[in-house]
Amino acid sequence: MRPQVTNSASGSSAQPTRSAQEITPKERRRVLTGTLVGTVIEWYDFFIYALAANIVFAQLFFAPAGEEFQRIFSLVTIGLSFLFRPLGAAIAGRLGDRFGRKPLLVVTLIMMGIATTTMGLLPTYDQIGLWAPFLLLALRILQGISAGGEWGGAVLMSVEYAPKGRRGFYGAFPQIGVPTGMLLASAVLAVVTWIAPGQAFYDWGWRIPFLLSLVLVIVGLFVRSAVDESPVFNEIAELKSNDKAAGKANVKPPKLFPKFGIIVMFGILLIAGNGASGYMITGGYIQGVATRPIDDGGLGYDQVGVQLAVLVAAAVWLISTLTSGWLADKYGRRRIMALGWFVQAAGIIPLFELVKNFGVTGVLIGTSLLAVGLGMTYGPQAVWYAELFPASVRYSGVSISYALGAILGGAFAPTIAELLLNGLGTTWAIVIYLLAMAALGLVGTVMLKETRDIRIDYQFEASGDWDKWNNRELPLSECLVADEPHQAAPAMAETASAEPAKS
Template identity: 50%
Template sequence: MSTAAESTVIGRESRRVILATMVGTTIEWYDYFIYAVCAGLVFSSQFFAAIGKDALIVSFATIGISFLFRPIGAILAGHLGDKIGRRAMLILTLLLMGGSTVLIGFVPSAGTIGISAPIILSVLRIVQGLSAGGEWGGAALLAVEHAPRSKRGLFGAFPQIGVPIGLLLANGVLAAVTALTTPEQFLAWGWRVPFLLSIVLIVVGIVIRSRVSESPVFDEVRKQKERASVPLVPLFKNHWLLVVLGALLFAANNAVGYMTTGGYVQSYAVKVVGVAQTPILIGVMVSAVAWLVTTLLGGWLSDKYGRIRIYKIGFIVQLVWMFPFFALINTGDIGLIILALILFTVGLGFTYGPQSALYAEMYPANVRYSGAAISYAIGAVLGGAFAPTIAQLLQSRTGSVYPVGIYLAVITAVGLVAAFFVKDRKGVSLGIVQDGQSRANLR
C-alpha cells in the first residue's frame, strides 16, 4: 500500500474512532445525567417522600452511592481492558449503562410498591456506577492510542465532550417533556420518557462501536506478550503515587462539574431562587454547548502548550469564578444565570479537555487501562460522588449558598497543588516501556 493510501486508511479509522468514543460516552452520560437531574427534581417526592424534610438530601445521596461502585467497575474493566482489549469493554459498559437506565424508567413509585421502589432504584443506580467506572478509561485510551502524536490532546478531548453533549441531551429531553406536560403529569409519568428513550441510543451506540478496530498500542502489547496477568499488582507497586495524583486532579474538576451534572444548580435555582424549571434546564443546555467548546479548546491547547499548564489555568479560573457564579445564580435573572453557567465552563473545559491525553501518557501500556480508569474512578468518588449532597447539606443547614462556594474552592485548590507534582509528558511514546520508567512522570 502506498504511503498516501495508508495515510487515508489511518485517517478514516481515526475519524471512526473519534465518532465511536464520542457517541458512546455521550450515550453513557446522557443515561447517567438524567438520573442526576431527576434526583433533584423528581425522586425526592416519588421515591423518598417518607423520609420527610431530608428527602432531597437522601435523593442526592443515591447519586453518590453509585460512585462508590465506580472503582469496582474501573478495576474490573481495567483488568479486562488490559488483558482482552479496549474495544470489547466499551461495548459491555454501554450495554450495562443503557440496560439499567431503561429499567429505571419502569420502576413503580414508592406510593405503589412501598420501600421496594427506592431499593430497586438504588440498585439500578449502582449498576450505572459500575458501568461509568469502566467506560471512561476505554474510550479515552482508544481515542488517544489511535491519535497522531501531535494531536493526542485534541483526539482525547472528543470522548470528553460526550459529557457536555450528554448533559445537553439529558436536559434537552427533560426540558421538552416538562414543556409538553403539566407539573402533575411530569411527576406522574413524564419523567420516565427520557429513561425509556435510552433504548434507541443503545442500539445506535452498539452499531457504531462494533465497527471500530482495536487500539494499535494494545495490539502491540498482545503480540509481544507484555500483558500483565494481574494489572493491579504492577500498577500499585510501581505507580501508586500517579494513581493518587491523577485522582486528585480529577476530583477537583468533578466536584465542580457536578454542580450542574449532578442536578444541584437546577434544584437550587428552581426550589430556592424561584426560577421556572424549563428556563433553568435550557440555561444548562446552553452552558453544555459552552462546555463542549472549552473542552475541545482545552485539549487542542494542551497539544501546543502542554497538559499541565492548561490544567493549572483551568483550576485558577475555577477558583476566581466560584463566588461570582453563585452571586449571579442568586439574582434569579435567567440571562445572568446563563452568563454565570457559560463562564463556569471555562475552568471545567480546561481541566477536562487534556485529561485523556494526560492519563494515557502517565501510565505504561500494560497497565494503562487500569491506571487511567482507577485514577478516574477514585477521583470521581473524592470529587463528584457526594458533591450535590454536600452542597445541599451546606446550603440547607446554613441558609446560604456561599459555604458551597468555599467547599468547591478548597477542593479546586487541592487539584491545583496536585498539578505541580505531575510531570508533563506531552508526546511521549505510548508503546511498551519498562516498568520503572513511569517514575519520570513525577517532578
Template identity: 50%
Template sequence: MAAQKHTQTRVAFATIVGTSIEWYDYFLYAAASGLIFNELFFGPLGSTLSTMVAFATVGISFLFRPLGAFLAGHFGDKLGRRVVLIITLIAMGAATALIGFLPTFETAGVLAPILLIALRIVQGISAGGEWGGAVLLAVEHADEKSRGLRGSFPQIGVSIGLLLSSGVLALMTSIAPGDAFLEWGWRVPFFLSIVLVFVGYWIRRGVEESPVFHEIAERKEQVTNPLGKLIKSHWLLVILASLVFMGNNAAGYMTTGGYIQNYATDPTGPIGLERGPVLWAVAASAVSWLVFTIIAGAVSDRIGRRNTYILGWILLFAGIFSLFPLVNTGSVGMLLLGLVVLTIGLGFTYGQQPAMYAELFPSSVRFSGVSVSYAIGSILGGAFAPTIAKGLVSSTGTTASVAVYLGVVAVLALAATLLLRDRTGIPLGPDHEDEQSVSPIIGIGSPQLTSDDGDRHHPADTRSYMN
C-alpha cells in the same frame, strides 16, 4: 496517511457517540434525583431530607465506580479496549431503561427506592469502566502532535450527555406539564435509552482495536495481573492523578449532579424558578462546556498538559466564586451566565485529561491506571458534592459556604497538578515501557528520559517529545 486519518475520524465519532449515550443515561438520573425522585421515591422523608437522600443515591453509584474501573482495567489490559466499551454501554443502557419502568413509593412502598438504588449501582459500575476504554481508544489511535485534541473528543460526551438529558427533560415539561410530568412524563427520557443503546452498539462494534493494545497482544506481553502491578508500582501516581480530577469533578457536579437544578427550582427556596427555563439554561451551558473542552485539548498540544491545567484552575476559581452570586439574582439569564463562566474553567481542566492520563502510565497497565484514577477522583470530587452543597446551605444559610468548599477542593487539585512533570508527547507504545515507567512525580525517580534518537530530555520540557 489517508487511511490513518480515516481511522482516527471513525474512532473519534464512535467515542463521541458512545460516551454521549453513557453520560446521557448517567446525568439523566442525577437531574431527575433533585427534580423527581426526591418526591416520588423518597417523599415520606420530608422536603429537605428527601432531597439530600436523593442526591446521596447519586453519590452511592460513585462508590461502585472503582469496581467497574478494576474490572474494566483488568480485562481492558488483557482483552482489549473495544470489548469493554461494548459491555459497559449495554449495562448502562439497560439499567437506565429499567428505571423508567419502576413503580413509585406510593405504589410499591420501600421496594421502589431499593430497586432505584440497585439500578443506580449498575450505572456506577458501568461508568467506572466506560471512561478509560473510550479515552484510550481515542488517544492511542492519535498521532503524538494531536493527542490532546483527539483525546478531548470522548470528553465532550459529558457535555453532550448533559445537553441531551437536560434538553429531553425540559422538552417533556412542555409536553407533559404539571402533574402529568410527575405521573408519566419523566419516564419517557429513560425509555429513550433503549434506542440510544442500539445506536451506540452498532457504531462501537465497527471500531478497530487500539494499535497500542494490538502491539502488546501480538507480542503476548499482556500483564497477568495489571491491577496488582499498578498498585504495587504506581500507587502514589494514582493518588495524585485522582486528586487532579477531583477539583474538576466537584465543581462539575453542581450541574451534572443536579444541585443547581434543584436549588434554582425549589419552591421553598430563595429563587423558585420554573423547571423548564432552568433545564434549558443548563442545556445551553453544556454547549459552552463542549466548546471549551475541545479548545483545552487543542491548546494542550501546543503548550503542554500541565500548563493548560494551571490556566484551567485559574479560570475555574473565577467560575466557582461567580456562580452563586449570579444564580442568586433570581434571573434565568444571570443563571445561564454563571453556568457559562463556570464551564470555561471546567473545559480547561477536562479537555486535556485523557492525553495527560495516558502519558502518565506505562502501556502495560494504562487502562487500569487511567480507569482507577478517574474512578477515585470522581469519588473524592463529585460523588457527594450535591449532598454536601445541600447540607452546607441548610446549615449555614448561605451559598458562599458551597463556593468555599469547591474552592478548597480546586486548590488541592492544583497542588497535585504542580507535583507532576509534563510528559506531553511521550511515546505510548510497548517499545517505550521502560521510559514510561520512570516516575512523572517531581522529586521521585530520575527526570532524565531517552527518546528514539538517543537524546536526553527532561519531562518538564513540554515539547521534549514532540519532535
C-alpha cells in the same frame, strides 16, 4: 529493586500489527465517533438521573423519609453509584489490559442501557412500597459499575489511535461526552417539561428521558461495533503471541498501586478538583435550587428556561473542552491545566450570587462562566492520564484514578452543598468548599510530570526506558514519539531484553 517489566519478544523480528501508514483518517474518525457516542450516553444517563433526583425522586421514591430528609436521601443516590465506580474500574481495567479495549466498551454500554431503561419502568413508592427505592438503588449501583469501566476504555482508544502531536485534541473527544450528554439531556428534558408540564411531569413525563436511553444505546452499539481494537493493545497481544510461539514465558505486568500509587494519588486530585464544581451543574444542584418552588427551598424559576440556560452552558463547556485539548498539544498538559484552575475559580466565586439575584439570566451567565474553567481543567485530563501510565497497566491506571477522583470530588458534591446551605444558611459556604477542591486540583497538576508527546507504545515500557523516565533518569526530550504514538521504535525492539530487569 525495579519491578520486572520486560518483553521477551522484543529481541525477535516481531513488529507491531499495523504500521502508522495503515491507519487511515477515516478509521480515526470512526474511533473518535465510537468513543464519543459511548461517553455521551453515559453522561446523558447520569444527567437525567441527577435532574430527576433533584426534582421528582424525593417525592416519588423517598416519601417515607419526610419532607426534611427525602431530598437528602434522593441526592445521596446520585453519589451512591460513584462508590461502585472503582469496582467497575478495577474489573474493566483488569480485563481491558488483558483482553483489549473494544470488548469492554461494548459490555459497559449494554450495562448502562439496561440500568437506565429499567429505571423508566420502575413503579413508585405509592405502588410497591419499599421495593421502589431498593430497586432504584440496585439499578443505580449497576450504572456505577458500568460507568467505572466505560470512560477509561474510551480514553485509551482515542489517545492510542491519535497521530503525532494531536493526542490532546483526540483525547478531548471522550471528554466532550460530558457537555454533549448534558446538551442532549437538557434538550430532552426541556421538551418533556413542555409536553408534560407541572403534575404531568411528576405522574409520567419523567419516565420518557429514561426510556429514550434504549434508542441511544442501540445507536452506540452499532457505531462501536465498527471500531477496531487499539493499535497499542494489538502490539502487546502480538508480542505475547510470539513469546508463546517461541516457548518463552510472558512476564506479568506490575501491580498498579505498589508501583504507580503516587501517580494515582495525584491523578485523583485532578478529577476531584474539576468534579466538585462540575457536579453543581451535572449533578443537577443548580437546576434543582433554581426550579424548586419557593416554599420548598428553591427559587421558583421556570423549568424550561433553566434547562435552556444550562443547555447554553453545556455548549460553552464543549467548546472550552475541545479548545483546551488542542492547546494542550501546543503548550503542554500542565500549563493549560494550571491556567484552567484559576479560570475555574473565577467562575466559582460569582456563581450563586448570579443565580440568586438575576433569575434565569443569572443561571445562564453563572453556569456559562463556570463552564469555561470546567472545560479547561477537563479537556487535557484524558491525554494526561493515558500518558502517565505505561501500556501494560494503562487501562487499570486510568480507570481507577478517574473513579476514585470522582468519589472524592463529584460523588456527593450536591449533597455536601445542600448540607452546607442547610447548616450554615449561606451559599458562600458552598463557594469556599468548591474553591478548596479546585486548590487540590492545582496541587495535583503541580506534582505530576509533563508528558506531551511521550512514547506510549509497549516497547517503551518493556525496554525499561519508561522506568528511567519515571525515575527522572531520562529527560522527556529523550522519550518523545518519533513518528506515530502507537508505532514501536525499531531501536527499542532491538535493545529490549528477554531477561528480567536487574536490581
